[in-house]
Amino acid sequence: xxxxxxxxxxxxxxxxxxxxxxxxxxxxxxxxxxxxxxxxxxxxxxxxxxxxxxxxxxxxxxxxxxxxxxxxxxxxxxxxxxxxxxxxxxxxxxxxxxxxxxxxxxxxxxxxxxxxxxxxxxxxxxxxxxxxxxxxxxxxxxxxxxxxxxxxxxxxxxxxxxxxxxxxxxxxxxxxxxxxxxxxxxxxxxxxxxxxxxxxxxxxxxxxxxxxxxxxxxxxxxxxxxxxxxxxxxxxxxxxxxxxxxxxxxxxxxxxxxxxxxxxxxxxxxxxxxxxxxxxxxxxxxxxxxxxxxxxxxxxxxxxxxxxxxxxxxxxxxxxxxxxxxxxxxxxxxxxxxxxxxxxxxxxxxxxxxxxxxxxxxxxxxxxxxxxxxxxxxxxxxxxxxxxxxxxxxxxxxxxxxxxxxxxxxxxxxxxxxxxxxxxxxxxxxxxxxxxxx
Ligand code: DOR
Numbered sequence: 461x462x463x464x465x466x467x468x469x470x471x472x473x474x475x476x477x478x479x480x481x482x483x484x485x486x487x488x489x490x491x492x493x494x495x496x497x498x499x500x501x502x503x504x505x506x507x508x509x510x511x512x513x514x515x516x517x518x519x520x521x522x523x524x525x526x527x528x529x530x531x532x533x534x535x536x537x538x539x540x541x542x543x544x545x546x547x548x549x550x551x552x553x554x555x556x557x558x559x560x561x562x563x564x565x566x567x568x569x570x571x572x573x574x575x576x577x578x579x580x581x582x583x584x585x586x587x588x589x590x591x592x593x594x595x596x597x598x599x600x601x602x603x604x605x606x607x608x609x610x611x612x613x614x615x616x617x618x619x620x621x622x623x624x625x626x627x628x629x630x631x632x633x634x635x636x637x638x639x640x641x642x643x644x645x646x647x648x649x650x651x652x653x654x655x656x657x658x659x660x661x662x663x664x665x666x667x668x669x670x671x672x673x674x675x676x677x678x679x680x681x682x683x684x685x686x687x688x689x690x691x692x693x694x695x696x697x698x699x700x701x702x703x704x705x706x707x708x709x710x711x712x713x714x715x716x717x718x719x720x721x722x723x724x725x726x727x728x729x730x731x732x733x734x735x736x737x738x739x740x741x742x743x744x745x746x747x748x749x750x751x752x753x754x755x756x757x758x759x760x761x762x763x764x765x766x767x768x769x770x771x772x773x774x775x776x777x778x779x780x781x782x783x784x785x786x787x788x789x790x791x792x793x794x795x796x797x798x799x800x801x802x803x804x805x806x807x808x809x810x811x812x813x814x815x816x817x818x819x820x821x822x823x824x825x826x827x828x829x830x831x832x833x834x835x836x837x838x839x840x841x842x843x844x845x846x847x848x849x850x851x852x853x854x855x856x857x858x859x860x861x862x863x864x865x866x867x868x869x870x871x872x873x874x875x876x877x878x879x880x881x882x883x884x885x886x887x888x889x890x891x892x893x894x895x896x897x898x
Pocket of ligand 1: 567625626627652750751752753779781782796797799
C-alpha cells in the first residue's frame with residue numbers, strides 16, 4: 461500500500477529538515493522524501509493531491525508534519541490494573557495524542573520483572589495496540605529493591621530499558637550492579653529518584669503551602685540526594701543512567717554539572733506538568749494535581765524550562781499515569797499519584813514554543829530523535845527513507861479546550877481541564893496505519 465503526504469511543512473530534527481516536502485510511504489516504511497521548490501509554495505494543492513490507483517493521498521498543505529512521538533515514560537497498567545488502562549486504550553490514547561511509540565513502565569501486576577510478562581505485553585500489543593509498545597523491565601524482582609531481576613534475559617525478550625519507576629532503588633549496591641549491567645547490555649537504567657526515608661510518606665511539595673494545608677511535604681532534596689547518588693554511581697560504573705521526571709531546580713543544577721564534567725553518561729527527562737504548573741494546583745485538595753514527584757514552585761518551573769532550553773534536560777515524556785475516577789475521588793492523603801498525559805502532550809509542549817523557551821525543531825527533537833537515541837530505537841523518531849512510517853500531521857491553529865472527560869484514555873485524571881491549547885494532531889500514522897481526527 462502506498463500513501464503520499466503532499467505539501468506538508470516537514471520538521472525532522474534528526475535530519476535537520478525544516479521545509480516543504482512530499483512524503484511517500486510504502487508498506488509501512490518511509491520510501492522517499494521530496495523537497496518542494498519554494499515556487500511550489502502556494503500552488504493550488506487541489507490538482508496535486510489526486511492519487512493514482514491503490515494510492516492514498518493526504519493533503520497536508522499549510523500543516524506541520526513531524527515524526528511520530530516517542531513517549532519513553534508511560535504506564536499502560538496491563539497486566540493487572542485493566543480498570544485503569546489497557547494496552548488497547550492506552551495506545552489508542554497515544555495515537556490520539558500523536559505518540560506512535562510507547563515505552564511502558566513495569567509497575568503492573570504481576571510486575572514486568574521476567575521474560576514471560578514481557579512476552580505477554582508484546583503479544584497483547586500485537587493483538588490490540590494502535591501503535592508500537594516497547595516494554596521497560598523492572599530493575600529488581602517485584603520492584604521490591606532487594607534482588608536484581610534477570611535483566612539479560614528480559615533484554616533478549618524485548619525490554620529496551622530498566623526501571624523500578626514508582627519506587628526508587630534505595631540500595632546503592634543494587635543500583636551499582638544495575639548500572640554495571642546497563643553498560644554490558646547497552647540499555648539505559650531509568651531512575652525514579654526519591655529518597656524514601658526523607659520523603660517520609662509525604663504527599664505534596666514541602667513548604668508553607670503543605671504546612672497551611674496540613675499535608676505532609678516532600679522536600680526537593682528527596683529527589684536531589686538520589687540524583688546525586690545515581691550520578692556518582694554512573695561515574696563509578698560507566699553505566700547508562702537516565703533520570704525520570706525531573707521536578708526541581710536543584711536536580712537541574714546537578715544534571716548540568718554532571719554533563720559539564722562530561723564524566724557520567726547521564727540523560728534526563730521532564731514532563732509537561734513540571735514545566736507548566738506548581739504546587740498551587742493542589743490547593744483545594746485537588747487530587748488530579750497529586751503526582752510523584754510532586755508539583756513544585758514557580759522557581760522550579762523556571763529552572764526546568766531553562767534546563768530544557770540549554771540541553772540539560774534531553775527529553776519530554778508524559779509519565780502518563782491513568783487512575784480510576786473513584787480512586788482519585790478519595791481524600792488527598794490516600795489518592796494515588798499520577799496524571800493522564802498522553803492526549804495533552806503536544807498541546808502543552810507546543811506552549812514552550814509560544815513562550816520562547818524552545819524553537820519548533822528543538823522541541824520536537826526532545827520527543828523524537830532524543831528518546832530514539834537514548835533507547836537505541838533506530839527506525840523511530842525520524843523520517844529517513846527506510847525508517848518506520850510513524851508520523852503526525854498537526855492542525856494549524858485549531859484551538860481546543862482540554863476536556864479530560866473526552867479523553868480516549870480510561871484515565872480522566874488531568875489538572876489541565878479547561879486549558880486552551882492548539883495544534884492538536886489532525887492525522888497520526890503509525891507504521892503506515894492512518895488515524896484521522898479531523
Ligand atoms: O505520579 C506517579 N504515578 N509517579 C510515579 O512515579 C508512578 C505513577 C503511577 O504508576 O501511577
